Amino acid sequence: MKVLLFGGNGYMGREFRRLYPGAVAPSIDIADCNAVASALDQHRPDLVINAAGKTGRPNIDWCEDHKEETVRSNITGPLVLLDACTKRQIYWVHLGSGCVYQGDNGGKGFSEEDAPNFAGSFYSRTKAHCDEILREFPVLILRLRMPFDGSTHERSLITKLSKYKRVLDVQNSLTYLPDFFSAAAKLIESRKTGIYHVVNPGTLSPYHIMERYREFVDPAHTFEKLLPADLPEVVRAGRSNCVLDTKKLEQEGIELRPVESALLEACSTIAKERRIID
Ligand SMILES: NC(=O)c1ccc[n+]([C@@H]2O[C@H](COP(=O)([O-])OP(=O)(O)OC[C@H]3O[C@@H](n4cnc5c(N)ncnc54)[C@H](OP(=O)(O)O)[C@@H]3O)[C@@H](O)[C@H]2O)c1
Numbered sequence: 001m002k003v004l005l006f007g008g009n010g011y012m013g014r015e016f017r018r019l020y021p022g023a024v025a026p027s028i029d030i031a032d033c034n035a036v037a038s039a040l041d042q043h044r045p046d047l048v049i050n051a052a053g054k055t056g057r058p059n060i061d062w063c064e065d066h067k068e069e070t071v072r073s074n075i076t077g078p079l080v081l082l083d084a085c086t087k088r089q090i091y092w093v094h095l096g097s098g099c100v101y102q103g104d105n106g107g108k109g110f111s112e113e114d115a116p117n118f119a120g121s122f123y124s125r126t127k128a129h130c131d132e133i134l135r136e137f138p139v140l141i142l143r144l145r146m147p148f149d150g151s152t153h154e155r156s157l158i159t160k161l162s163k164y165k166r167v168l169d170v171q172n173s174l175t176y177l178p179d180f181f182s183a184a185a186k187l188i189e190s191r192k193t194g195i196y197h198v199v200n201p202g203t204l205s206p207y208h209i210m211e212r213y214r215e216f217v218d219p220a221h222t223f224e225k226l227l228p229a230d231l232p233e234v235v236r237a238g239r240s241n242c243v244l245d246t247k248k249l250e251q252e253g254i255e256l257r258p259v260e261s262a263l264l265e266a267c268s269t270i271a272k273e274r275r276i277i278d
Contacts, residue, residue: 004045006030006081007052011147011155012095016051019181023049030077036084047188048092050081055155060123061236067122074126082137091140091191093184098145098173098197100128101242109173109245112143112195120238131195138193142184144175145199145244148209148262150269158266161206162213166226166234169207173199173244176262183254192252197244200259209263216267217274 001020007013008025017023024043028035030052040048054073056062063070078094085092100116110117116128134141148157157174161167175198183198207225214221231239246256256262 001047002043002045003047003049004039004043005049005051006077007050010051010053011153013051015149015177015181016049019185020047020049029072031072031080033080033084036080040084040088040090045090048081048085048090050078050092050094052077053095054123056123059160059235060121063121063123063126064237070122070126074123075130078130078134082134082139085139086137091138093140093142093188094130094134096131096134096141096143096195097124097127098143098199098242098244099124099240100131100143101244102240104171104203104243105245109243110197111245112197112248118238118240118242120240122237124238124240135195140187140193141195142180142187142198143195143244144180145173145242147175147177147180148266149177150266150273152270152273157206158209158213158270161210161223162218162221164223164226164234166224166230167206167210168226168228168231168241169205170228170241171203171205171243172241173197173203174259174262175199176256176259176266179256179262183249183256186254187252190252196249196252197246198249198256199244199246200256200262201246202259203243204259204263212263212267213270216264217271 003020003023005023005025026039054070101110102118119125146157152159180198210223
């Protein structure tokens with residue numbers, strides 16, 4: 001299978017390269033319709049993966065001050081890919097975010113059919129608007145949340161939280177990347193389309209994650225609880241805290257491991273790496 005990957009140097013893109021080692025990953029702007037058309041015509045892929053997007057550095061607050069760049073990457077680019085792939089009848093995959101929801105939907109979690117209800121950040125608004133268009137077409141949209149793995153990559157949730165002095169104690173759905181990529185491979189293999197919530201069953205709070213981090217990785221790590229009411233003291237844009245429903249994925253026969261055991265595996269991998277380095 002010939003795979004063309006956009007955003008191949010990012011956190012998700014690098015893992016997609018591991019999943020599809022033969023993938024071609026050109027460094028072109030996905031909002032540049034001529035460059036996208038040339039890449040598709042040159043490589044004639046069976047599968048296009050869009051792992052490009054602006055998530056902001058150091059975090060999504062960046063998007064509040066860089067709205068044009070954020071729209072270009074999170075809305076215009078995917079629409080260019082939609083047009084170019086549709087014309088050529090190429091199957092393609094887009095990365096969405098669960099950060100379009102707030103809350104746990106009365107304990108049920110949000111399903112793929114639920115309309116976004118979180119508009120507290122520009123980043124989340126761009127992701128929600130893009131999904132609302134793409135969902136009308138035969139595109140596979142994989143929604144993930146707060147991704148983490150057993151690496152110390154700056155984008156892994158565990159690394160991010162370990163740098164914060166204060167962390168929230170609010171339950172959230174999360175995505176363990178090894179499980180995400182095994183689910184993505186299965187959905188892609190059977191050419192599924194539409195939105196899928198790809199999160200591990202169960203919920204965790206950032207505070208609990210840091211408790212586990214202290215227990216398994218760094219006993220000297222210190223942190224405090226951040227109350228939701230105090231969040232504006234440390235961030236500019238609002239933050240989504242939400243629970244996603246995973247029934248649609250399970251109905252495909254795809255079950256991710258419970259999120260607590262994913263966290264324990266990630267922490268023990270990080271701890272092993274640290275011992276080797278020390
Ligand atoms: N990480 C998360 O927490 C998370 C959660 C849910 C969903 N997602 C989604 O997953 C996707 C990938 O995120 P990520 O975490 O891998 O982000 P990332 O590490 O920032 O990687 C994104 C990559 O896309 C590139 N890019 C940005 N705009 C582009 C454009 N117009 N054309 C071509 N390449 C462009 C970036 O290059 P530059 O660095 O040069 O801009 C970067 O290499 C995004 O759609 C994001 O919304 C991420």
